[in-house]
Amino acid sequence: MQGKSVTKNISIVLYKPKYAGNVGAVARAAKNMGIGNIVVVGAAELNPAEMKQRSTHLAVDVLDKIKYFDDIDTALADFQYIVGTTARVGKARGPFGTPRNVAQKIVLLARKNKVALLFGPEDTGLANKELHYCHAVVTIPSTRDFKSLNLSHAVMILCYEIFTATLPPNDPAPLKWARSAELEGMYAQIQELLAEIGFLNPENPEYWMMHLRRFFARGGLLSREVKIIRGICRQLAWAARHKTT
Amino acid sequence: MQGKSVTKNISIVLYKPKYAGNVGAVARAAKNMGIGNIVVVGAAELNPAEMKQRSTHLAVDVLDKIKYFDDIDTALADFQYIVGTTARVGKARGPFGTPRNVAQKIVLLARKNKVALLFGPEDTGLANKELHYCHAVVTIPSTRDFKSLNLSHAVMILCYEIFTATLPPNDPAPLKWARSAELEGMYAQIQELLAEIGFLNPENPEYWMMHLRRFFARGGLLSREVKIIRGICRQLAWAARHKTT
Numbered sequence: 223m224q225g226k227s228v229t230k231n232i233s234i235v236l237y238k239p240k241y242a243g244n245v246g247a248v249a250r251a252a253k254n255m256g257i258g259n260i261v262v263v264g265a266a267e268l269n270p271a272e273m274k275q276r277s278t279h280l281a282v283d284v285l286d287k288i289k290y291f292d293d294i295d296t297a298l299a300d301f302q303y304i305v306g307t308t309a310r311v312g313k314a315r316g317p318f319g320t321p322r323n324v325a326q327k328i329v330l331l332a333r334k335n336k337v338a339l340l341f342g343p344e345d346t347g348l349a350n351k352e353l354h355y356c357h358a359v360v361t362i363p364s365t366r367d368f369k370s371l372n373l374s375h376a377v378m379i380l381c382y383e384i385f386t387a388t389l390p391p392n393d394p395a396p397l398k399w400a401r402s403a404e405l406e407g408m409y410a411q412i413q414e415l416l417a418e419i420g421f422l423n424p425e426n427p428e429y430w431m432m433h434l435r436r437f438f439a440r441g442g443l444l445s446r447e448v449k450i451i452r453g454i455c456r457q458l459a460w461a462a463r464h465k466t467t
Numbered sequence: 468m469q470g471k472s473v474t475k476n477i478s479i480v481l482y483k484p485k486y487a488g489n490v491g492a493v494a495r496a497a498k499n500m501g502i503g504n505i506v507v508v509g510a511a512e513l514n515p516a517e518m519k520q521r522s523t524h525l526a527v528d529v530l531d532k533i534k535y536f537d538d539i540d541t542a543l544a545d546f547q548y549i550v551g552t553t554a555r556v557g558k559a560r561g562p563f564g565t566p567r568n569v570a571q572k573i574v575l576l577a578r579k580n581k582v583a584l585l586f587g588p589e590d591t592g593l594a595n596k597e598l599h600y601c602h603a604v605v606t607i608p609s610t611r612d613f614k615s616l617n618l619s620h621a622v623m624i625l626c627y628e629i630f631t632a633t634l635p636p637n638d639p640a641p642l643k644w645a646r647s648a649e650l651e652g653m654y655a656q657i658q659e660l661l662a663e664i665g666f667l668n669p670e671n672p673e674y675w676m677m678h679l680r681r682f683f684a685r686g687g688l689l690s691r692e693v694k695i696i697r698g699i700c701r702q703l704a705w706a707a708r709h710k711t712t
Contacts, residue, residue: 251620256610280615320637363631365501370525375496375623382624386608392565 226256228388231332233259234377235297237352238343242268246276247374249284255381256388260288261338263297276374298355302335303328306348306356307376309369315353318361325383327358339380344373400445408448408455409435415455419462471501473633476577478504479622480542482597483588487513491521492619494529500626501633505533506583508542521619543600547580548573551593551601552621554614560598563606570628572603584625589618645690653693653700654680660700664707 234252239245245268249260262268270285277285291297298304305328311318319327328337340356342348353359362371362379371379413431416422422430443451479497484490490513494505507513515530522530536542543549550573556563564572573582585601587593598604607616607624616624658676661667667675688696 247617247620250615250617253613254609254616254620256612278615280613317639319639320631322631323637323639362627363634364499365630367501368498368525370495370523371499372492372495372619374617375492375499375620378620378623379627382607382627385610386565386567389608392568394562394564394568 228329228332229256229384230258231335232257232328232337232339232384233261233301234381235261235263235338235340236265236373237294237340237348238264239268239341239373240265240344241373242270242272243276244344244373245288246273246278246281246285247372248377249273249277249288250281251374251378252381253281253284255378255385257381257384258284258287260284261291261297262288263291263294266290266292294352294355298338298340300336301338303331303358304338304340304356305380306340306353306359307380308342308347308353308359308361309364309371310347311361315350316359318359321360321362321380321383322387324358324360325380325387328384329387339377341373341377397442397444400443400448404445404448405438405443408443408452411452411455415459415462418459473574473577474501474629475503476580477502477573477582477584477629478506478546479626480506480508480583480585481510481618482539482585482593483509484513484586484618485510485589486618487515487517488521489589489618490533491518491523491526491530492617493622494518494522494533495526496619496623497626498526498529500623500630502626502629503529503532505529506536506542507533508536508539511535511537539597539600543583543585545581546583548576548603549583549585549601550625551585551598551604552625553587553592553598553604553606554609554616555592556606560595561604563604566605566607566625566628567632569603569605570625570632573629574632584622586618586622642687642689645688645693649690649693650683650688653688653697656697656700660704660707663704 234248234257236245236248239248239262245260245262252258252260273285274282289297305324308315308318328339331337340348340352342352360380362376364371409431412434413422413427416430417424417427479493479502481490481493484493484507490505490507497503497505518530519527534542550569553560553563573584576582585593585597587597605625607621609616654676657679658667658672661675662669662672
């Protein structure tokens with residue numbers, strides 16, 4: 223999935239935001255995730271200096287490109303897929319998607335369609351009237367006891383999920399472990415050293431070795447790490463033999 | 468996975484944060500995701516009023532519980548798993564996990580261990596010296612061109628991923644569709660209506676019906692929606708028969 227051709231079709235639409243600082247923070251958050259289009263509806267009077275302070279100078283280009291509209295009809299007219307966001311999950315307002323599920327759909331659709339992510343005012347959120355424009359409604363998971371996300375934080379989560387959905391699946395590359403022969407060579411050397419310094423019980427030398435084997439196996443060992451440990455053991459054995467001479 | 472027993476073992480550790488407002492925003496973000504423990508290291512002088520303004524009064528309880536430490540050794544001493552965050556991905560600083568991968572491990576470990584999420588100062592982030600304490604290092608995915616996340620936004624993403632990882636997997640419940648017999652009844656009725664008003668070509672009535680079938684099949688129909696459509700068709704047929712009489 224090509225990230226840029228997707229994110230250029232995605233816009234953040236802020237409906238009647240109250241605080242200029244939040245719009246600035248939204249610009250910065252969105253830009254980090256490659257989303258540079260912001261639309262502001264019904265809030266032409268926001269203080270530019272406050273906006274700029276929170277966007278930081280690094281995201282001022284996003285602020286400069288903001289499109290302002292007076293009414294929501296005109297603002298949304300050209301979009302082909304509109305996603306609303308809400309914390310209030312009344313039955314008539316759903317069905318609700320999660321940011322993750324909806325992000326997958328958005329990334330797919332945005333290859334050919336203009337997508338709007340619609341956010342309501344900080345205090346009240348989107349009313350049912352605005353949700354009617356939406357093809358999908360998202361609610362961000364949060365604790366039952368406390369649901370009061372800052373506007374820019376809500377935007378951040380949506381944009382982060384969308385950006386993540388454009389990335390190839392991140393299965394961390396597995397490490398390449400040392401071969402059994404390398405490990406057994408190391409264990410033999412450790413056992414010899416521990417026997418030499420009198421740490422192992424000659425009746426049952428395997429007892430402590432078993433604990434060490436478990437410990438090493440838990441995390442796994444790289445070839446290079448086996449070599450480092452063997453180097454240390456060699457040096458320890460040398461030091462032990464020479465200590466009193 | 469029980470969310471609460473997990474999140475109570477998780478703390479946000481802010482190393483030398485510069486702006487009180489960011490600490491307030493962090494408190495609010497974390498509380499939304501059920502994380503109420505914040506530790507501040509090397510920054511005892513932060514202005515409480517600024518902190519409170521951005522936490523909003525709703526998260527003041529989290530601010531009141533903040534633990535302050537002068538040095539990072541003492542601050543981290545009791546944690547059993549420490550996750551560092553960084554935007555700078557030098558080779559010696561990794562290997563790096565994604566928030567999603569690491570969140571799964573954190574949720575598992577936090578059932579029995581105290582986990583710290585360590586964040587550096589706003590301008591420089593964590594230095595190698597602080598990363599040395601960490602069992603894992605996370606980097607938040609962002610565009611190559613612009614990497615400048617606000618501190619509270621970075622905390623938000625980590626906490627959101629952790630909270631999401633405590634939830635049961637969200638496969639949206641599938642809708643229960645109308646049965647074929649219901650659909651065929653509806654199509655027959657539509658066809659009859661369209662024939663009656665002269666919309667269908669009597670030579671090939673199936674032509675437009677095929678388009679309508681495709682359209683209805685794309686989104687799927689519930690039983691109730693089939694009934695609503697049939698009700699509308701019945702009323703339309705009635706109106707068509709009575710219009711000129």
